[in-house]
Amino acid sequence: MLTSSFFDQDAIKLAKSLLGKIIRRKIQGVWLSMRIIETEAYYLEDKASHASLGFTEKRKALFMPAGTVYMYYAHGKPSMNVSARGGGNAVLIKSGFPFFDKKSPAKTQEIMQQLHDKNRPIEKLGNGQTIMCRSLHLTVPDWDQKTFDKKMFYIEDQNLTPRNIITATRLGIPLGRDEHLPYRFIDAQFNQYCTKPVNNLQDTKSVTGV
Secondary structure, three states: OOOHHHHOOOHHHHHHHHOOOEEEEEEOOEEEEEEEEEEEEEOOOOOOOOHHHOOOOOOHHHHOOOOEEEEEEEOOEEEEEEEOOOOOOEEEEEEEEEOOOOOOOOOHHHHHHHOOOOOOOHHHOOOOHHHHHHHOOOOHHHHOOOEOEOOOEEEEOOOOOOOEEEEEOOOOOOOOOOOOOOOEEEEHHHHHHOOOOOOOHHHOOEEEEO
């Protein structure tokens, strides 16, 4: 389980560091797991961030210690962020890919599918922030302003460091809200499975080895 000290780093560094990490979520005695493949960084002074709109009780998690879960509704559906170093700074977990091992065997894919449409293919169980949260049954009332719990929900390191990271501009940012900032990061190996694949890498800021 990643400790609070891991999250206590600059938002961009944290966004990159989270790629390849594994989200573990226990439901009815069974562990569901996702490999993080896409993240976005947000800063207090960033016009696209919720924190830039000021402190409110709903945004409280963004100003709490690094490693605090911030969940909110994106188009009426749950979305998950984690606070980073510095009040108001955070990382959005943008998408994941189902991960299977002894703790989360391949049959757990069926449980994720049951949380959606039973015919939903594996590559579409985590390709978007709200889809991923639904596949892991992460809800706003249960986890907003909470810290990770090794018995129910946490992120861990399985030494799956990405070989290359694609850096691009974030998605869905309105004009005039710092939409040009290159704060979106994708594990290049899973580019085709993220929220919106980057097909022309020349349109990205960089593809860097890690």
